[in-house]
Structure formats: structure tokens, C-alpha cells
Amino acid sequence: MAFVAFLFLIISFLSLKDRTIALASSSCVSQSNNVEFTLSTASHSASNPTSSCSLQQCNITSSDNLTCSLSPTPCFNYRTANNISYCAPAIHCPVLQPCNSVTSTCASNDSVCIVNSCCSPTAVCLPLLTTNFCIREILTKDHLVLFIRFLLLGWSMTASMIVGRYGHTASTLLDGKVLVTGGYGSSGNLNSAELYDPSTDVWTQTGNMNVARYRHTASTLLNGKVLVTGGAGSSGYLNSAELYDPSTGVWTQTGNMSFARDLHAASTLLDGKVLVTGGFGSSGYLNSAELHDPSTGVWTQTGNMNVARDVHTASTLLNGKVLVTGGAGSSGYLNSAELYDPSTGVWTQTGNMSFARDLHAASTLLDGKVLVTGGFGSSGYLNSAELYDPSTGVWTQTGNMSFARELHTASTLLDGKVLVTGGYNGTIAWNSTELY
Template sequence: MRHFVPLCLLVASLAVLASCGGGGTSSETTLVVHPAMSSYPSNAFVGLGGTEVILVSFVGTNNTSITCSIQEGSLGGSADCSQPAQATFTAPATAGTYHLIITSQADPTVSLTVTLRVTSGVGKFVPTTGLPVTGRFKCHTATLLPNGMVLIAGGGSVLSGGAILASAEVYNPTTGMFVATGTMNNPRCDHTAILLPNGEVLVAGGSDASGNPLSSAELYDPGIGTFTSLSSMATPRARHTATLLGNGKVLLAGGNAGTGSSFTVFNTAELFDPGTSIFTTTGNLTAARGEHTATVLQDGRVLLTGGYDNNPANGQVSAEIYDPASGQFTATGSMATPRAFHTTTLLQNGKVLVTGALNLLITGGEKAELFDPTNGTFSPTGNMNVVRFFPAATPLANGQVLITGGLSAGGGIFVNSDRSAELYDPASGLFYVTANMNRIRFGHRAILLPDGTVLVVGDEIESGKPTGFNDEADLYLP
């Protein structure tokens, strides 16, 4: 498969050489500038006998000719580097990990290595059999139901000028079709929808069609396909998190309300009790957060990371942990990169993978981190192949994590909305490019289905993008 999103590293290496003349002391300094070279992808999955095109970017030279070799020799397949700034790898018939070494002809001291995982099966994206009933972009929710179906609720309409929706629909993985279900009591955007232990779905908060924050909440009953209003939350909030705790209650934390001068980000939190259908306040966060993440750890505590503060352009590095036993939030170690609109994913080893950044041009926006709950610290892991803003991350049954879409660094929104996807491998700590999605997406939802496939639905569509552009959904087949 071929990829078209080169990632440049603006790095140059400088060497200073000194020489001395005879009969006296004189010094002449020569500045030697070595070209810098980077590739997309830097790691990739390839099927047995398949091909992968690697695009190479240069800084500091106009000579883009390259040579290449395979570290494992002829057993590692073959490579064609006859085209400038491009290497084509052909995988061998034997599965394994191979290394393509690409060297600059302008300066043979400059090279890079692309890691290629050759497997008997490489994941792919295929369109779902049916189209969504309503094309939805941005701020909708997708929730896996106990019967294996997926509830998709609210968000903005592709076909109605971005109108905020009260409608909902259900995806049936057996038929591949989307079917309309009951309508919510309020149109909602940037709300939360979380599965309760009894099989119902709690839908809470968000903003209405005018952008006003909502304190209302409702329950979806998949048995009869209807929504029922509940008592309200203590605080109207949108872009908050909702997390199911081990005791069956739901923690709703942070979020924001208002626009312009009235924009406010909250440090408050509350608990929903399914037994009483009542919201009650709990301890306050250590920092106000919006578009942060909340992840249940293996010991039942909840890790909250990043998010913006009262300036929505400011991602935060701080993180904290909520303890359901005490009802209190406590600061923990900080991330290396400020983040909001990012992802956190619990790995099978108990650590938490953090990807994505708020600012596309931020230094280190392609970097990922791991949180270790045993010592409360974040540490670096492998870099993603591209910077991603507002991607989706989905844990797979094999322990890997599928990262899809998002915005990539530089340029305009539409050029850089991303079709690409990559897989994080916890064993190696590396991200490997996999197949592209059929649509460019960011702000979408990606849900693991019981059969191991992933449903990818929706997109953050901005003005100027064609009507109905993303009314299709994808299935990822591992």
C-alpha cells in the first residue's frame, strides 16, 4: 500500500573542523552541514509478498537520491530505491521483522532505518454494508450495547447545515445496517453516553443547538429503544468525561460551559447512582479540565489527563487520579507534552498509552507516553508516524491499539484531515502504519465490536467540506 503524508524533521547536524598553518598560528573554521532525512512511514505492517512505498523527506540538500539495503539480506525481501526520495519494499514470503536502511547519496554518513513487520494478515478498512441513517459529524457518541449493537446518538447533521441532532440510531454488526431508534429528549453535542451494568445507557450533558450547556440527562433502554428523562446533573457541562466505576456508579468530571467571555472550564465532579437515578457531587479535581481523558485503571481508580484550561488553546501536562473509596482527586506525575483532544488507552499490562496533542505544530506532537500506575509517572514510548489532533484509539483483542485519523501537522484542515491509521505494539513500543481508512476523519468514534472488528463512524466536518462527505462508516478488519 502507498502513503502520501511525509513527516519532516527539521534537524541539521553541524561539524566544526579546525586546521593550523605553519610558521605561526592561524585557524580556519569550516562549517559542514549534513542533510537531515526522515521517512513516512517510519514503521509499517506489510503482508507476505506485499509492498510498502516509503516516502523520504530531506532538509539541507536538493539531492534526493538514495540507496538502500535490507539489514537481514536477501531473506528480508527486496528494495527498489531507483526513484528519488522513494523506496519500495517488497516483503519476503516469511513472516518476521525486517529493517530497511535508507542512505542519502548526497552524504553517505546520513541514513535512517524503517522497521517493517511482515505478517500473514494485514488489517484493512472496508465500508459497512449500509450507510448511517443520518450523516453525523463531530460531537456524537457511540456506545457498545450488551447485544453487540452500537448506539450512535446526537451530534451535528451532515445534511442539515450542521444542526444539532436529538436523533439516534443503532448499528447491527450481523447485518451491517444502521437502523433508527428512539429520539432523545434534547438535541445534544459534546455529551457523554456510557453503558450501565443493567444494560441501559446514561446520556448526560452536552450543549444544545444554541451552544448552551445542558444539565439534563436521560436513559436509553435498548430493549424498547426509547429514551427517558432523568433528574438533572448538579452542573450543566459539555466536553466532560463519564466513567463507569467498579461500584456501578458513574463519575462525571470537568467539562465546560459558555462561549467567548463567558467561557468557563470546571474543576467539579459528580456521581450518578443507577440505583436511585440521582446525581450527587463528589470531590473537586485538582485542575479545571475540558476535552481531557478519564481511564479506569486495573485497581479501580481513574486516571484523568490533560485537557484545556480556561483558555481552550492551552493543553495541560498535569494529570490526577480519582479514588472511588475516598471520593477525592489527587495529583500524579505530569506528562511531557501538553495535551487536549487526545486519547488514553488502558493496555493489558496495566499501563496507559497516551497519544495525540492539542496544537498540531507543538514540539513533540507525534510523541506518545505511557503512564505507570505503580509509580505514578509518565515515560516516553515510540513516536507515532504522524502528529495527530483529535484521533481515536481503540484497544484490540490482541493487545495492540488501533490509532485512526485526526488532523496532521501543517497546512489547511482539508488537506491534512487524515485517512491514515497505525497500530501500537506494546511488546516493541513502536507504532506501525497499517491500511488507510476509506474516508478522512477526525473527531470520529471507533468502537471495538465483539467479533474483534472496529466500527469507525463520523467525522469533524468543517465549513467548506462537501455535503454528505462523511456519511459512510468503515469497519476495520484486523
């Protein structure tokens, strides 16, 4: 158990290398300032002598419904302006950004405003990532095995889909569920769709699409609906598009794209429009891009990419730009990446990935980085994963998936984890899923 705790602390420090976490009865240094958190004589509390403040330490039988037990790091009770509690380790205030003093909110969606921290009277933004370090459930022996596996690999198995499929899409809905659509399975092209509920680890069927398709795209719109575009079907390359309404489970058709394309990519922009890029059509590899306006259902063309490519990914970054990665082109597998600026319609090149890959998946994480997983390259099917940092334009490798797979999907969940579903490994259509 001590070894597990040691691993947990090491990983915690590595993943928060720009923030300082202080254990009880120990000191740390941040921005040339020393701070020490010590367990006080009062029951279930901790104090920081340098700022004369105290925090209630979380416990198993908390009377305020706050339970953060069995974490190797002592966890404390942080509260918001509307009296919501969060469990997190003691944190040195100078590393945190101040909240908006009027609205008690944070500019970043991955932080929460804390008003009664040791940074009082200044309200600060507590990164939600730090709250994940305080386990909210009692671990059984079986849980501990899974916990150790999570520490060592970063991935864990979850419930299987109802239908094995590849070349499908997965979209995180506004209620946190994940919608999987279409693809190719044992019966051929699929128009079926199913929903995954992360809170129960259960899959359920929902309404079928109007058109059976695979190698299409699906984008969650700001109004909560999902836009599916293009792909391949019984009639060949498709330019059709349709909308899914989560409130009814019904699909309706919308305006067609300017070009029939499959193996393309799509991204929902911060203004609500959807950018579709590249793919393959009757003329071969495409570098064209077009925009869908949900308010009108109309498509308009925008600037072309620098490289014609298909089976690539496109991810909307927190700064509003779109990152396109890899794919295949006339020169073979690609490791190149480029950025689209919606304000100008112009594409610029950025750092190359560590591996040339196509048929991979990409997810924008809550910290703004982009996780790229799997795909196919010169060495065959890939289980490798790497992270792109928009602040530097640099890629770094991270933990490998349990299975090598292509034509899978990867969805960022509301708790910050990434759900990978399905895919193909050269032999079968996977129905396996795993979490990063």
C-alpha cells in the same frame, strides 16, 4: 458467493496470523507439527486422526440451541465445564493456552475455557475472536450486501442518536449498553444523556447531568457507575465532577478536581481509580495528572506527563499501564505517545503514531491493542485509523472510517466491535454512527 468466502478466509487468516485454523478435509502446520481435520462418516461431526478425537459439526437445526450456519469455514461445537456451547473452526491445540485446571477459567477476558475439545484431556482457552467467524444467523440477500461491505471496509452504519452532538463522551456500561453524555449541539451546551442498546440498535433518553458541559471526560468505574469530569460550560473551564448510576438513571455530584480543565483525558485504572491527564486551563496547555479515588471521592496529584497536551486520548492497557496519544501542544499537532505506570507514577515515551492528530478517539480492543480513529491534523479532518501494539510499541494502519470526523467517541463493545458515535466535520454535528 465463492469470492465472498475466499475473502472471508483470507481475512480470517490475516487476523489470526499467530493461530492456525484448519478447514475440514485439509491440513495445516503449527509449531512444526502437522494436523489434519477431516469430515467423518458420522453425521454432523469432524475428527482429527492424529489425536483420535471428534467434534460435532454445528448445523442449522441443532437440537441443543447451537446454530452456526452459513460460514465458509466449517464450525464445530466446543463446550465449557458448565455445558455452554461455542461455535468455532477446528483449531490446532498447541497454539492455545491451557485453562486453570482447578477453576476452569482463563487468565484473559477475551478467551473461554473449553473442556471437551480435541485437546482433551487438557482444557484449553478458546479465543472468543475465533467464535466470531461462525455466523449465527441465516443471511438474506440484503444481509449479504452488508456482509460484503463489512468484509471490505470493516465499518457498518447503525441507528442514529436522538440528539446530534459533538465534544460529548461515550462509555460502555457493565450491562453492555453505551452511555452518551453532554456535548455541544444546535441548542448550545448540552446536559442531556442517552443510552444505546447494541442488542436492539435503539437509543433511549436517560437522566440529565447537573451541569451542561462539553469537551469533558466520562469513565466507567468498577462499581458500574460513570464518573464525568471537567470540560467547558457557561462559566468557562470546569473542575466539577459528577456520577451517573445506571440502576436509577440519576446523577450526583462528587469531589472537584485540583485543576479546572477541558479537552483532557481520563482512564479507569485496574485498581478502580481514575487517572485524569493534561487538557487546557487558565494557564494554557497542561501536563499535570491527578487521581480520583471512588471510595472517598478525593483527588490527589501524580507524576506529570513529558509533554503538555490537550485533545489527546488516554487508554488503559491490559497490563495496567495507560497509553496517552497525540493531541495538541505548543508545537502544534502531536503524533507522540507516552505510557503511565500506576505502580511508580512515572511517564515514559513510546512509539509515535503514523499521523499527528488531535480531537481523535482511542479504544482498547479485546486483544489488548489500541485503535485510534479520526481527529484533525495538518491535512484537515481525518477518517484514518491505526492500531498500537503494546508488545512492540509499534503503530500500524487499519481500515478507514466511512466519514472523516473529530470530537467523536469510540467505545469497545462486549462482542469486541468498536462503536463510533457523532463528531464534527467542519459543517455539521454528526448523529451518524458506525461499527469497526
